[in-house]
Amino acid sequence: MPERPPAIVARGIQRAFGRVQALRGVDLTVPYGEVTALVGPNGAGKTTLLLILATLLMHDDGGVSVAGHDPVEDPGAVRAKIGWMPDSFGVYDQLTTDEYLTFFADAYRLPAAAAARRIAELLELVHLTEYRHQPVHVLSRGQKQRLGVARSLVHEPEILLLDEPASGLDPRSRVELRDLLRGLAADGAAVLVSSHILAELSEMADRVVFVADGVTAGEHRLDELTPATHRWRIQARDPDDLAEALSAFGVTATEAGGGHEVELDGDDAAADLLADLVTDGVRVTAFTPLGRTLEDAYLDLTDDRR
């Protein structure tokens, strides 16, 4: 079977607001079946880019294709395929959560019976079933955020664009959001999510696109950013015993993070050193590989752009 073309391809996107050049040439590819994270400092242009992809803002230059359609030439075709969750969205306070979702189901022309089924399913998914008949204004910020996620899924879109969806969510809701997005990607959807919470994205995303100062600063697979580690942190009941043993084995160590950090040649060397330490009577309590974090990569990539 031929490989499916990417859900979103953007090349050289530019957009100015008066004298502010918000986007100076952003490139982005978002494949189906994966979660792509859009990461960048405040003012980098993430929201501007998402608005363009969501057909809500026109770009000045460059080319964009969303689900095979041009958002400027054919916004209706794009809107039918995307689910959009802005970073702040108005909710119609006097409507109940059920009515709120029904309003959007109507906008997407879902037949009434299908809409009722879909809304019940979505309220269950975002744990708001018990608020079905409550007006939206009684919902907490996090609950409104979850309602926003449900709203973006009403018409079962194949592409999801989410601007900072985790902000305002408590830890449990964040984990649930992560699992939900991973599940949608596993079912074939293309998910593009912007966020500042890097630790969380590293568990949620397959790919990351760094944007800084209106340009793409890097586009990577997450597993490429965390290559086989060569540094480990070792801790022992008695740190002096550990230091002595390392020195006796000729291993250079530096004290850091409440333990000793060492550089080794790979997993086999690490396993050998651990065995030697234990045989030598050192009571090792932790032997931790120090991978490169998403945060390290982000700081490297944006270093000269501050």
Ligand SMILES: Nc1ncnc2c1ncn2[C@@H]1O[C@H](COP(=O)(O)OP(=O)(O)OP(=O)(O)O)[C@@H](O)[C@H]1O
């Ligand atoms: N409607 C607008 N009018 C004028 N300037 C704007 C407008 N929208 C965005 N900008 C400017 O464009 C730049 C990019 O803004 P954007 O909101 O896209 O960044 P962001 O990466 O989403 O930031 P944040 O992480 O803080 O949400 C900023 O300098 C911002 O001030």
